[in-house]
Amino acid sequence: MxxxxxxxxxxxxxxxxxxxxxxxxxxxxxxxxxxxxxxxxxxxxxxxxxxxxxxxxxxxxxxxxxxxxxxxxxxxxxxxxxxxxxxxxxxxxxxxxxxxxxxxxxxxxxxxxxxxxxxxxxxxxxxxxxxxxxxxxxxxxxxxxxxxxxxxxxxxxxxxxxxxxxxxxxxxxxxxxxxxxxxxxxxxxxxxxxxxxxxxxxxxxxxxxxxxxxxxxxxxxxxxxxxxxxxxxxxxxxxxxxxxxxxxxxxxxxxxxxxxxxxxxxxxxxxxxxxxxxxxxxxxxxxxxxxxxxxxxxxxxxxxxxxxxxxxxxxxxxxxxxxxxxxxxxxxxxxxxxxxxxxxxxxxxxxxxxxxxxxxxxxxxxxxxxxxxxxxxxRLEAVSYPAEWEQARAAIADSDVAGDLLVLPFSAFRAPAWNGGRVVLDPAGRYFPRETVVNDDLVVSGEVIAGENPRARAAARALDSPDPAAALRAEGIGLVLVEEDAYGADDLDSLRNSLTPVFTGDDLTVYAVP
Incomplete structure (x- = not known):
């Protein structure tokens, strides 16, 4: 026994x-x-x-x-x-x-x-x-x-x-x-x-x-x-x-x-x-x-x-x-x-x-x-999403702006401080109640492996265009989420100036594409 x-x-x-x-x-x-x-x-x-x-x-x-x-x-x-x-x-x-x-x-x-x-x-x-x-x-x-x-x-x-x-x-x-x-x-x-x-x-x-x-x-x-x-x-x-x-x-x-x-x-x-x-x-x-x-x-x-x-x-x-x-x-x-x-x-x-x-x-x-x-x-510990994530989710759910959500900076992975600096596929791709466009390119040992999502490639081209806001709207993007604590967020000032704030927080900002 x-x-x-x-x-x-x-x-x-x-x-x-x-x-x-x-x-x-x-x-x-x-x-x-x-x-x-x-x-x-x-x-x-x-x-x-x-x-x-x-x-x-x-x-x-x-x-x-x-x-x-x-x-x-x-x-x-x-x-x-x-x-x-x-x-x-x-x-x-x-x-x-x-x-x-x-x-x-x-x-x-x-x-x-x-x-x-x-x-x-x-x-x-x-x-x-x-x-x-x-x-x-x-x-x-x-x-x-x-x-x-x-x-x-x-x-x-x-x-x-x-x-x-x-x-x-x-x-x-x-x-x-x-x-x-x-x-x-x-x-x-x-x-x-x-x-x-x-x-x-x-x-x-x-x-x-x-x-x-x-x-x-x-x-x-x-x-x-x-x-x-x-x-x-x-x-x-x-x-x-x-x-x-x-x-x-x-x-x-x-x-x-x-x-x-x-x-x-x-x-x-x-x-x-x-x-x-x-x-x-x-x-x-x-x-x-x-x-x-x-x-x-x-x-x-x-x-x-x-x-x-x-x-x-x-x-x-x-x-x-x-x-x-x-x-x-x-x-x-x-x-x-x-x-x-x-x-x-x-x-x-x-x-x-x-x-x-x-x-x-x-x-x-x-x-x-x-x-x-x-x-x-x-290496694996449980963490909580910051309160701002739920607030941003509510703002996106309440928004009557048509179109999908684009997450910036336009990179696939994050290492947020609230996750102990551990690398993770950007949770924003699943968190919000709207079709979400994220970058699916991977960087392995410094080499970029091209993603397979044509929508992501189109969004990348729009971001590189002379008028990214107009190009994003043409691609069906209605809202933009910026993760302020992610690498590259400081380089988005010119784009921000052409967008309309919907929700503003310390870690997340949601914009509407006019």
Missing amino acids: GRRRLGRAWPWAMALLICAPMLVGGYVLSYDMVFVPRLDVGRADVWGLGSATPRAVPSDAVVAVLNLIVPGWLLQKAVLFGSLLLAGVGAMRLLERFGLGAQLAGATWFVWNPYVAERLVIGHWPLLVAYAALPWLVVACLQVRAGERMRWWRLVVPLAATALSPASGMIGAVLAVSVCGRRWGRGALLALVLNLPWIVAGFAHSASGRSDAAGVAAFALQAEAGLGRLGAALSLGGIWNADVVPSSRGLATATVFCLLLWAVMAVGAVAAWRRPRRRTMVVALVPAAAVGLAIALLGTLAPDLLGWLVENVPGAGLLRDGARYLALLAPLQAVLVAAGVEALTRRLRERVARWSVLAVAVLLPIAVMPDLAWGAGG
Whole structure:
């Protein structure tokens, strides 16, 4: 009974250890992770009907609908904590045929790894939701593969959880097809149906769905842990943004741990191959893992090919950040870790030695990467939006000026003092109750990666014209929001002189375009 309680409690303990400082009141704003008090359900871009490439379809729509009954701060906490908790519980469920110690070791690696740490800090919460669904999806697909009868929702729910964004939808579809094996048709059909929201929205934006080829080098998988790019990929790391990589990944302990991890996985592969049921599980997971590794390394091994694809094939930009697809390796690695730990401990006859090895296997991932704990080492903390944001929202809602809202300075990311100076995608793009035009160009290592939104490009040209106010009005811009604490706000005096103030605050100013 005590062992069962430990198995049930461990996922809760890991989720709390990571999320504790994020569970207080307020919003965690980090890079792409932007939650607002209420995302308006009537905005066209929420449903993928705006001018921007529908990268947040249907995740924004899901958030907007849930915001009708759940405030944004509570929804975000449920998403973050729930994702990590369900990832751990799902891994325990996937590994239930192993002994408890091996289960705990495999589940720990599934939750406590560089992929989770890096995607958490960079704010890719739909990927984390999809990641949490992967072990549950594997369990359901293994039943389909074996021809067992099962309740339909056991397959539909995890597949739907992976379909919150285009990249995560592809991850879920590949895993389902791989694990279902010869009975792949059911998984493929369900994946197609559940991913239709972003597929249809993508076809509607096919003309603007091509990406800047310069992004291939910028988003290519990077070396980590002193083991090169392949080593980074095989240890579930290598994200393109070095600023979100845990500092511990640069230590010698990370290198030693990765080598030890791979050795345990190799032992696990041999041990699993000798047992038919486990061999079936490994065989089912290998194709998906191979696809994930290939996509992750594509920008490194064939940059010219990938550059041509993203520049000429609508939607191929989904392959630029190939490290996202390393999630497809995680279920296989969890199984191999569990199999390896079980095989090694069985060779130990003394109980003390066996439990000591199990304790090390469970706790070592946490020990070598402690900076995932406590909100990624304090990098993720909840903050409150300044009161002026709600006041500006009310002013914009009450304004009878026709046209969309333009946010200035015209740059994609902010580092506001009220967010502790942490970088975040400008929250103004989601905060206000009106179609909002923001810059979608990205600056990576000093290089500008051109955005894909034709409306944003038109606004940029209007701002550079001799009469920007008239050009903005011609582009359908009715209101302009200036974030006074953002870099470049002091350079807008000439434009301000031709606009009419609607709301004036210390941090935000709203103007009408005459």
